[in-house]
Amino acid sequence: MKLFDSQYFTYQNGEMFCEDLSVRTIAKEYGTPVYIYSKKFFTDKFTEFTNAFKDINHTIFFASKSNFNINVMKLFYDLGAGIDVNSGGELFRALKAGVDPKRMLLTGVGKTREEIKTGLELDIKIIKAESIQEVYTISEIAGQLGKTAEVALRVNPDVDAETHPYITTALAENKFGIDAKIAFDTYMECAKLPNIKLTGIDMHIGSQITKVSPFVEAVAKLNDLIEKLRNAGINIEHLDIGGGMGVTYNDETPFTPEQFADALIPLFEKSGCEIIFEPGRSLTANGGILLTETLYTKNNGVKNFIVVDGSMTDLLRPSIYGSYHHIQPTNLAETDDVIKADIVGPVCESGDFLAKNREIFKVNQGDLLAVMSAGAYGMTMASNYNARRRPPEILVDGDKHYVIRGRETYEHLLYDENIVEL
Numbered sequence: 008m009k010l011f012d013s014q015y016f017t018y019q020n021g022e023m024f025c026e027d028l029s030v031r032t033i034a035k036e037y038g039t040p041v042y043i044y045s046k047k048f049f050t051d052k053f054t055e056f057t058n059a060f061k062d063i064n065h066t067i068f069f070a071s072k073s074n075f076n077i078n079v080m081k082l083f084y085d086l087g088a089g090i091d092v093n094s095g096g097e098l099f100r101a102l103k104a105g106v107d108p109k110r111m112l113l114t115g116v117g118k119t120r121e122e123i124k125t126g127l128e129l130d131i132k133i134i135k136a137e138s139i140q141e142v143y144t145i146s147e148i149a150g151q152l153g154k155t156a157e158v159a160l161r162v163n164p165d166v167d168a169e170t171h172p173y174i175t176t177a178l179a180e181n182k183f184g185i186d187a188k189i190a191f192d193t194y195m196e197c198a199k200l201p202n203i204k205l206t207g208i209d210m211h212i213g214s215q216i217t218k219v220s221p222f223v224e225a226v227a228k229l230n231d232l233i234e235k236l237r238n239a240g241i242n243i244e245h246l247d248i249g250g251g252m253g254v255t256y257n258d259e260t261p262f263t264p265e266q267f268a269d270a271l272i273p274l275f276e277k278s279g280c281e282i283i284f285e286p287g288r289s290l291t292a293n294g295g296i297l298l299t300e301t302l303y304t305k306n307n308g309v310k311n312f313i314v315v316d317g318s319m320t321d322l323l324r325p326s327i328y329g330s331y332h333h334i335q336p337t338n339l340a341e342t343d344d345v346i347k348a349d350i351v352g353p354v355c356e357s358g359d360f361l362a363k364n365r366e367i368f369k370v371n372q373g374d375l376l377a378v379m380s381a382g383a384y385g386m387t388m389a390s391n392y393n394a395r396r397r398p399p400e401i402l403v404d405g406d407k408h409y410v411i412r413g414r415e416t417y418e419h420l421l422y423d424e425n426i427v428e429l
């Protein structure tokens with residue numbers, strides 16, 4: 008059985024460590040399921056990314072939807088990132104993390120009036136609009152507040168990001184952005200609106216993209232549009248290419264930051280813009296694991312099942328996208344034979360699985376398993392279905408660790424819910 012190749016989650020004498028800390032000690036202290044993150048991974052990935060683009064004027068806005076723990080946001084912010092927030096809730100979290108709104112982007116296909124108003128009141132750096140009606144709404148609210156809103160339009164460049172259908176976003180059939188064919192006219196119409204300054208152009212073509220070519224195709228299209236807009240008197244200052252840079256979950260070989268930079272820097276230079284990136288997954292996914300304990304093993308005559316205490320309520324990606332996460336023991340000494348099994352959680356849904364038909368070392372009741380690559384879209388998608396408490400998050404730094412979020416209590420599950428007299 009192949010073990011996931013990571014320099015942040017390694018085996019020492021057969022026992023899994025995150026950096027210099029045994030993950031077993033974390034399970035002992037905080038129980039399972041539990042998310043464990045490597046601070047060094049987050050720091051290294053951010054540094055590699057920004058270094059690859061050091062020769063051009065750029066800013067990385069960490070996409071907090073991938074991991075919105077306020078400590079993770081703060082970590083990237085302290086490294087020099089801005090924060091991309093996609094809702095009032097993410098904005099609130101970013102404020103709690105101490106992020107200056109001037110270093111936030113407000114994104115999202117369906118922002119409410121309240122979210123737009125909050126963004127404007129706080130003087131957020133850029134609001135990214137995804138429809139002409141939204142720009143009218145921003146103009147109206149900015150007028151009421153006596154402000155000028157800096158706005159970028161999200162243009163859908165109609166390129167195929169060649170990724171999972173649920174995470175491709177830039178085909179004409181997707182709900183996001185403004186169709187490339189009408190983008191120029193939309194800019195021209197929005198330019199007439201009061202209290203709006205159109206400073207940017209934006210795209211986000213999908214997630215978990217492993218080839219550079221869709222980005223190149225899309226940026227080339229946006230460059231043409233930028234030139235056309237400048238000729239028409241609209242000075243685009245920021246080119247935001249979104250996130251979407253892919254990672255290795257199984258056997259994918261995504262492009263490196265250097266390959267990304269080599270392919271895109273000539274196009275960025277041509278644009279004459281400040282470049283904005285919104286990476287999420289590439290900065291966080293392989294910096295986290297979900298540690299779970301084997302509750303029971305069984306065979307129903309057709310299949311082996313490993314029933315663990317982690318479930319779709321902790322890590323939803325396998326259930327909704329059929330996503331692959333490597334799953335491996337935390338103690339190699341306890342294992343020898345390889346079996347094929349479904350690794351499933353306690354939730355009462357057949358869709359509650361972490362892996363299907365997976366080759367895995369034979370495990371016994373009580374064995375710990377590490378679900379790899381769980382640092383992005385893990386905890387942020389966790390839910391309370393089946394009245395399950397969401398798991399804690401532990402950040403490891405060398406041999407030290409910090410509880411950056413504790414396990415929910417049963418009281419949390421009843422927040423603001425009371426018996427009423429009927």
Ligand SMILES: Cc1ncc(COP(=O)(O)O)c(C=O)c1O
Nearest residue numbers: 070211214250251285286287288
């Ligand atoms: C607008 C926008 N920006 C950035 C991201 C982050 O994408 P990723 O985590 O794939 O880098 C997303 C993800 O959905 C997004 O919708």
